[in-house]
Amino acid sequence: MPPTNPSSKTASTAVSSRSEPPRGGLCAIHQPNLFPRLTTLAKLFAADYWIVLDDVQFTRRDYQHRTRLAALEDPTRRQWLTVPTHLPRGRQTRIREAVMAEPGRSRERTARMLQQHYGASPHWPNFQHGLSAVLDRFASTDRTALVAEASTRLLLNMLGWPGQILRSSDLPARSGRSQRLADLTVAVGASTYLCGTGGMKYLEQSPFRTAGLSVLAFQAPVDDVWAFGHEVTALKPLMGSGEQTLAEALRSVSRKLTRGTSCPVRVSGGAVPCP
Known part of the structure; x- marks a missing residue:
């Protein structure tokens, strides 16, 4: 994976400094999630670029403004953490336009x-240190998406992700679901689009083939540290196992992914579901 800049600078700054991005690398495109699930985090971690999909329609009661917490000692004990969000344009509100209804209370509740x-985890102090920057976002912005993005950025940084974060609203792309994804992948100079198994069900192959791109299907493991990885926040395994253990689990998936030795499979000129 080529080294890129994981700094906390805004995506628009990163885009403006890369007038002719080098070709190559994996690109993941995903909406900002509040303290995302491990499966989502793993897909982003495996990529060289994460394009924050912030200019599509906001979806209520989704992970864009909430996360499911699980108790350290019992992952079946769960509770939703939600940032109440106002949609200025109703159902047509884009993710980047959604605003927090009560940022002060949301900060305290979070x-x-x-x-x-x-808090009882031995790994809590290190996480708490970085959490302060996320909590500060509740005061420095009214946008739910920026808080969610900051929460994911914190986890990626803690785990040593060397990639780069950009936002779809800063990049050129045509309409059409698959065409848009292909255009965004091209815009950052990546050669491969990293797609979750859900996205593989609707992805059209022609825009990627025309652009000379490959599509790589991503599916995370389901055992050990990955148990409940598609159901609860990645904070559960992070606080339970620690940064080093979780980072190695993510790197292992990334290595298998690029070698083509795991369930995720490379598709050149087409897309097929991962079995």
Whole structure:
């Protein structure tokens, strides 16, 4: 995976500094999620670029403004952490336009619930240090998406991800679901689009083939640290196993992915579901 800049600078700055991006690397395109699930985090970690999909329609009661916490000692004990969000344009509101309804209360609730669920972990102090930057976003912006993006950025940074974050609203792309994804992949100079198994069900192959791109299907393991990885926040395994253990689990998936030795499979000129 080629080294890129994981700094906390805004995506628009990163885009403006890369007038002729080098070809190559994996690109993941995903909406900002609040403290995302491990399966989502793993897909982003495996990519060289994460394009934050912030200019599509906001979806209520989705991971764009909430996350499911799981108790350290019992992952079946769960509780939703939600950032109440107002949609200025109703159902037509784009993700980047959604605003927090009560940022002060949401900040307090987020800090309190995370402490309650994970404060007993020996890995909590290091996480708490980085969490302060996420909590500060509740005061520095009214946008739900920026808080969610900051929460994911924190986890990626803690795990040593060397990639680069950009936003779809800063990049050129045509309409059409698959065409848009292909255009965004081209815009950052990546050669491969990293797609979740859900996306593989609707992905059209022609825009990627025309652009000379490959599509790589991503599917995370389901055992050991990955148990409940598609159901609860990645904070559960992070606080349970620690940064080094979780980072190695993510790197292992990334290595198998690029070698083509795991379930994820490379598709050149087409897309097929991962079995």
